[in-house]
Amino acid sequence: xPTAAPPAPLAPLAIKLxxxxxxxxxxxxxxxxxxxxxxxxxxxPHSHPxxxxxxxxxxxxxxxxxxxxxxxxxxxxxxxxSSCTHAARSHGPFSGWAVYVAPExxxxxxxxPCAITVSGLLREAxxxxxxxxxxxxxxxxxxxxxxLLDEIATAPIDALGLSLPREPxxxxxxxxxxxxxxxxxxxxxxxxWANLAPRTLSRRFAVETGMSLTAWRQRVRLLRSLELxxxxxxxxxxxxxxxxxxxxxxxxxFRRTFGTTPGRYFAPGPAAI
Numbered sequence: 275x276p277t278a279a280p281p282a283p284l285a286p287l288a289i290k291l292x293x294x295x296x297x298x299x300x301x302x303x304x305x306x307x308x309x310x311x312x313x314x315x316x317x318x319p320h321s322h323p324x325x326x327x328x329x330x331x332x333x334x335x336x337x338x339x340x341x342x343x344x345x346x347x348x349x350x351x352x353x354x355x356s357s358c359t360h361a362a363r364s365h366g367p368f369s370g371w372a373v374y375v376a377p378e379x380x381x382x383x384x385x386x387p388c389a390i391t392v393s394g395l396l397r398e399a400x401x402x403x404x405x406x407x408x409x410x411x412x413x414x415x416x417x418x419x420x421x422l423l424d425e426i427a428t429a430p431i432d433a434l435g436l437s438l439p440r441e442p443x444x445x446x447x448x449x450x451x452x453x454x455x456x457x458x459x460x461x462x463x464x465x466x467w468a469n470l471a472p473r474t475l476s477r478r479f480a481v482e483t484g485m486s487l488t489a490w491r492q493r494v495r496l497l498r499s500l501e502l503x504x505x506x507x508x509x510x511x512x513x514x515x516x517x518x519x520x521x522x523x524x525x526x527x528f529r530r531t532f533g534t535t536p537g538r539y540f541a542p543g544p545a546a547i
Contacts, residue, residue: 290408293408294307294372297324297374302410304375305374305403306374306422307374308401313367314367317362319361323357325354325375325379325380326353326373326374328352329350329351329372330368333367334365334368334540336364338363342436344389345500349391365500371404373422375426390426392429393425395421402418434497437484438483441482443468444468444482447467455491455495456495461487509536
């Protein structure tokens with residue numbers, strides 16, 4: 275019988291990623307990796323004991339968990355706590371980075387998924403850590419790792435997220451709006467569709483998501499606009515596809531939220547958020 279060919283050896287990045295997602299207590303406090311893709315990528319829902327911070331050098335990324343969704347540009351990162359089920363999808367080509375944090379070090383870090391603002395210090399620490407082999411850290415590298423952990427722990431949490439309600443009828447409404455952000459049904463119409471009293475819908479939606487239904491729908495539209503703009507669609511097309519009555523209203527809301535216009539958001543140079 276012919277002998278089966280031995281499996282191809284793993285590339286260095288694959289080896290490092292294997293160590294990262296299987297790291298246990300007592301190993302290096304964190305493992306950082308960088309990578310890039312020329313085509314969009316999407317991961318199936320999964321979890322791992324290490325916590326994970328996902329960020330970008332270029333492109334746009336959406337991360338989803340059972341608690342909500344975050345669409346982030348290069349100025350932000352998403353923190354995923356230990357053993358939290360998540361999935362990620364890029365929108366076009368991207369270059370990014372990830373930091374995997376040992377489970378024992380996650381106790382001092384946020385216990386819920388969140389988006390954080392990436393400081394220059396955090397980005398520099400990631401770049402340094404990404405150059406390390408998987409091995410015990412010397413004193414200098416231990417100091418850099420601690421700076422990185424401190425930055426995750428103290429970084430400002432940003433409102434780029436979208437909390438999902440858990441009550442089935444509310445989740446049904448939320449899912450419908452995510453599928454079609456341009457849906458212009460009123461609160462009363464949504465309440466009738468979900469077999470809820472309007473006042474009950476208004477009250478419970480705010481309690482479960484921290485936002486009114488109107489504000490939540492606007493957040494869905496803004497996050498979807500980032501995806502569409504990253505795909506190269508013109509601002510006018512994005513505005514009307516998302517249900518805005520006029521382009522000026524979309525641009526004004528976008529500027530209030532992100533600090534710049536949609537036409538300049540993905541322009542070369544530092545993003546203004």
